[in-house]
Amino acid sequence: MSGPLRMDNNHLDPIPANAGIGLKPQHYEEILSLGPDAMPQIGWFEVHTENYMGAGGPPHYYLEKIRQDYPLSMHGVGLSLGTAEGLNLDHLRRIKNVVDRYQPALVSEHISWSIANGVYLNDLIPLPYTAETLQITCEHIDQMQNFLGRQILVENPSSYLLFKSSNMEEPDFINEILTNTACGLLLDVNNVYVSCQNHGWDARDYISRLKPETVGEIHLAGHSVKEWRGQSLRIDDHGSHVCDEVWALYEYTLSLMGPKPTLIEWDNNIPALITLSQEAERANILLNSDQCAKKFG
């Protein structure tokens, strides 16, 4: 790692350890007209970095306004940190431009890949967990952090397939990344649940192997179940309510880690703002519960 990186980016409008939601265009007007006082359940917003990479236009108009009232997290889906062919530098520059413009408290990306032969597959595809992959991913995380001049968080993947060449377990691979780079973890509890169900892993064991101090944010989302040959595969589609099993796993996570900024992620079949704010309130209740607060408050 060359050059000093601020490990905490909370010098700018920190993200509080309460619930936030993903910002969607269909809610822009309502959010602005209600104002933060009318929506105390929503403490902050997260956007997909790629949606604000245009030169101008309505997306920027609204984000500028909403940014004035709320802390912001920028969550990228397109850099492909695990690509074998080197990062797309044009895209890295685009990320820096929007990050410089909006000064988000959190910037995140994924432990996955989506670019091969210069083609962008628009999916967060899992990696084989090998020494080679670890080295490539860590180099790219270093490169991104140095280019942005700040810490990033990386998100654990959801997966429905594993590679034969993997010789490391996923939580160990993640811990190696966190040890070798100065990045933090965006712990997606739904992804942990989905992957563990799909691969027969123990979700509580997975989470207990992660280091609480590395976790900078939590994601919660809904997923769907696909039945096939009498078996079920869980697909992480962010298109429904967080399920009870994931809420229970979230509660367990908080009991180990204490309160963390928690995002309700809902990207498909987007519901009314009130539904998102109710999901956020459910997370807030757990974040402020005696069990969570006593231990860590």
Add this chain to the structure above:
Amino acid sequence: MRKKVWVRGMATLFDIQEGFLSAILDSQNDIIADEILGHGVQERLNICRNNTFITLRQALAQNFPVLCRLVGQQFFDHMAGKYIQKSPPTTPLLMTYGVKMPEFLEDFGAVDSLPYLADVARLEHLWNRSFNGPDTAGFDLETLNKVDPEKFEGIIFKLLPNMQLMSSIYPVLDIWFANQAEEGASININLDRGPCHLAIFRKVQEVEIMPLDPASHIFFELLSAGKTLGFATEQITEKYPAFNLQEALQNILQNNLIVGFEFTK
């Protein structure tokens, strides 16, 4: 996609990702299937393929809503699937994905009977570019009043930086407008109405589409290319002697289509 064989366990990350790409884009599962653990490998790969195709089709449907409405969702999905295979995105920036859609439609035999589709796609792509294009600061017309009339010939106007221009032999603006209405409203388009010329731009938030007469279209094109007012006028009057500079200028100024001006050096 070139076919590759490697010894199991020796595949590098690059090999795996290249094999995966073949599986997703060309359904060549055999290259990568041997690298994947457990049973149901084909189904697992299909989930990946679906993720890519469904989300990219959604991106195209979002970028070409009128096109989608004209051909219907089911056919659009089929067409979009072919487009994705032919021109997969080469950047994670999907807000303008589909730049090659007009050319694709010109070569796509299944839509031969709808020859205007390519120009509708062109209009939608330009609409999108204007929507996401640079914002503009206001311009004070008073500054123009102070210019010495003798210097007018050498003036170079800067038009809205998100302005896009296009021409079509089909009435694409009529088609576009008809398809903004509620689904089910009656649509009556005269395809023989003759060519149309359009300026697509955004002053604040709303994208606007303005029809232009042929002379004004050339005028806008020359100004966009950074030509002086004198040069533009000379070029147009050669072809359109009746060109009325006064009217054309008023059109630009009254509609707030310029953001500044400078003089030729």
